Amino acid sequence: MRMLASEAARAAGGRLVGPDVEVSGISIDSRTVAPGELFVPVVAERDGHDFIDDALAAGAAAYLTSEAPQGATAVVVDDNAAALAELGRHARSRFEGPVVGITGSVGKTSVKDMAAAAIGADRPTHASPMSFNNELGVPLTLANCPEDAEAVVVEMGARGKGHIAWLCSLARPTVGVVTSVGAAHTELFGTVEAVAEAKGELVESLDPSGVAVLNADQPLVTAMADRTEADVLTFGRAGGEVRATDVRLDDGLRPRFRLETPSGQTAVALAVCGEHMVDNALAAAAASLAVGVGVDEIAAGLGSAQLSPWRMEVTTLASGAVLINDAYNANPMSMAAALRSLAAVDRPRRVAVLGEMAELGDRTAAEHAAIGALAQELGIEVIPVATAEFGPSPVADDAAAVTALGPVDAETAVLVKASRVAGLETVAEALSKS
CATH class of the missing domain: 3.40.1390.10 (MurE/MurF, N-terminal domain)
Known part of the structure; x- marks a missing residue:
């Protein structure tokens, strides 16, 4: 701007x-x-x-x-930081179009990317780059809005009570999307209920003329309807006004489904991978409907949407092996979804190279053990990196993980996933060059 x-x-x-x-x-x-x-x-x-x-x-x-x-x-x-926030606030005061705010324990960056593509199929749209969702990223997103933008999509993260409320004071969203609530950052929040309390600050910020977009499949999220005077639009697989039917995956793990909304129905073919991306697509579709985008434009935008780096990047290596690089971040919900995506790959050998899930506090041991048990149930071999919490004996570092994988051939599918602090994208990079 x-x-x-x-x-x-x-x-x-x-x-x-x-x-x-x-x-x-x-x-x-x-x-x-x-x-x-x-x-x-x-x-x-x-x-x-x-x-x-x-x-x-x-x-x-x-x-x-x-x-x-x-x-x-x-x-x-x-x-400097306070001045940057005020510059973001000033830029928002100059913008007259809809602003979509997105938060949640998982999926907020992917929903942001998909919503920007879906709304962008109808009008010029600006969105947060990558995961610019904090006290620096949100004002930067607002201040860097192009002059011709007619809609803005802003991702919002929370590391404590009041954080999202403060971000909303800058962005003043007209549409608020809550993707999910789960065991993320519980070291900081203490309980999942406290996470929900913080995420709900987004819908509390909305004017009565706004729209709260809530996940109908999660009781802690649907309960947020009582915390807003805005209209409520729900999405979900099991329920919701915006829903998906006839969901299936192609050979590349790309979902296809029938999008059903109060404004009509249409077929959607996603370019991104993983069945859990259907939930993200529904959240993005609901946000797009809330700002007046038609279902055909939504389907076109969702079909062309690309995600930020290291999120469910599925590639076939020169050896014929399948690599799923989902290394950007991890919590119990996203880790379980990624493992189920790996289990859906048609390869005899499925291996998950997993690093720690950070900031879980007292839940650390139990949540890691649960992921280890899920992997065993799904028939997935786990190579833990620098943490013994998943169950199997860990390797020391990224290089040791690549060595432990051994031959990666056409009968192998590999998932790489961990919290950001682990930096496991280097494993995926090494495999992609092998």
């Missing part, structure tokens, strides 16, 4: 030093800053102020700083 540096200074509660130039967006990474953008240094493990010169050399038109200006055009503020 374009604005003058002076407008950015007013919005951020700062002061302008230097020429009043136009900025065409915001970046917090000096390595990827585009010409004309405003560079916002993040102060974390490394101090982004150290990279202001690099950002200017890459073409940044101006920079924000809580330190003394270093020349060129600067917006001087007291707190």
Whole structure:
């Protein structure tokens, strides 16, 4: 979203030093800053102020700083992170179209990608890149909305009570989607019920003119209908106003189904893999209906939707083996879904290379053991990496996991999955090059 540096200074509660130039967006990474953008240094493990010169050399038109200006055009503020949030809030105030907010224990990034594609089949749509769903990612998404966008899709994550409510104060969603509630981040929240309490802050933020899109197959989610004055539209496999019938998978694990909605029915053929993606597609379809997209456009958008990296990427290797790279993140719900997808692959040998599921607190041992038991029930061999919680003896690292796999041939299917901290995408990368 374009604005003058002076407008950015007013919005951020700062002061302008230097020429009043136009900025065409915001970046917090000096390595990827585009010409004309405003560079916002993040102060974390490394101090982004150290990279202001690099950002200017890459073409940044101006920079924000809580330190003394270093020349060129600067917006001087007291707190960089707070200023970034205010820039996102200001950008939202300039946007007049619908804003779809998405949260949930699993599926929020995939639903975001699918909703952006489905709504995008009807009108220009802007969405959060990758998993930009926190106090940095949400204001960046809002501030980088293109001038021609007519809808925005924003992913929202929660790491504590009040977090989503705060993100909603910036994004002011008109449609709120809750995908699911499960044992994710229970180390931080304590109980699944506390997770539901936090996720429900999204629907509480909606105006009466808005729409809450809720998963009819999950009681903790459907109960959120009592927490909003907005209209409610439900989705689900077992129930819901937006539902799927005649679900089947093709040989590449891509779902096909009949989409049934209050506005009509149509056939949908997804380009993404895994039967659990049907639930994500239903959530995206319901969000699209809520902003006025027709069922035919929804089907077309869902059929072309591509997911963010390392999410159910199914490829056939040169050896003929099937590789499922779902290494971006993991919790008990998503891990179980990925294992069931692996079990659906027509290969005699099915192996899951699994890393830890992080932030489960007191539930860690029980949840990992349950996943180990599910894998055994499904006839899946497990190679745990750096954790003994799944049951089998673990290997030490990624390289050892590749060695432990042994020959990966046309009779083999491999799933790679773990929480983000494990970084198991390196295993998938190594296999893809073998």
